[in-house]
Amino acid sequence: MSDTKPNHSAAEAARRFTLRHGKPVILPRTYGEYLADRIAAIVGSWRFIIGQSLILALWIVLNVVAWVQHWDPYPFILLNLVLSFQAAFTAPILMMAQNRQSDIDRQKAQLDYDVNLRAELDIEALHQKIDLLRQEDITRLVGLLELLTRERIEKDDGAPTGTRS
Numbered sequence: 001m002s003d004t005k006p007n008h009s010a011a012e013a014a015r016r017f018t019l020r021h022g023k024p025v026i027l028p029r030t031y032g033e034y035l036a037d038r039i040a041a042i043v044g045s046w047r048f049i050i051g052q053s054l055i056l057a058l059w060i061v062l063n064v065v066a067w068v069q070h071w072d073p074y075p076f077i078l079l080n081l082v083l084s085f086q087a088a089f090t091a092p093i094l095m096m097a098q099n100r101q102s103d104i105d106r107q108k109a110q111l112d113y114d115v116n117l118r119a120e121l122d123i124e125a126l127h128q129k130i131d132l133l134r135q136e137d138i139t140r141l142v143g144l145l146e147l148l149t150r151e152r153i154e155k156d157d158g159a160p161t162g163t164r165s
Contacts, residue, residue: 033100040097043090 029037042048059079063072072078 029100033096036093036096037100039090039093043094 056079059072060076062068063070063076063079064074
């Protein structure tokens with residue numbers, strides 16, 4: 001399974017290493033990819049959802065109850081702005097993390113395909129070897145059968161007529 005033209009990309013090198021050694025290679029992340037993965041891990045956690053829900057509830061309570069000065073009175077325009085700002089930045093960051101995960105999954109799928117293809121080729125080669133051995137056995141057995149038949153015929157021809165069985 002050698003390629004006719006070499007591919008010098010890091011992903012191709014990782015794929016070839018994995019095929020040779022059976023160990024996946026984790027490609028290094030850029031700082032942006034690292035940051036996107038960290039933010040996605042934080043935003044996608046129950047801790048973040050509960051924390052954000054508590055902050056939103058506190059914001060609303062503090063602005064509805066007259067205990068303190070209302071910095072964002074109903075209909076909470078500032079809260080809407082903050083949440084829109086968060087959504088505007090969180091969505092693309094999550095998409096970057098998903099794209100990276102998609103690339104990793106695609107690489108793993110390609111490795112699985114390559115391993116399965118190699119296994120299939122190895123099995124096909126084993127089938128051919130078994131077929132060759134079987135054909136050699138059949139040829140040898142046919143030769144032995146012909147030899148035994150000739151010996152039997154010679155033995156029968158050399159024996160007196162009444163003793164043939």
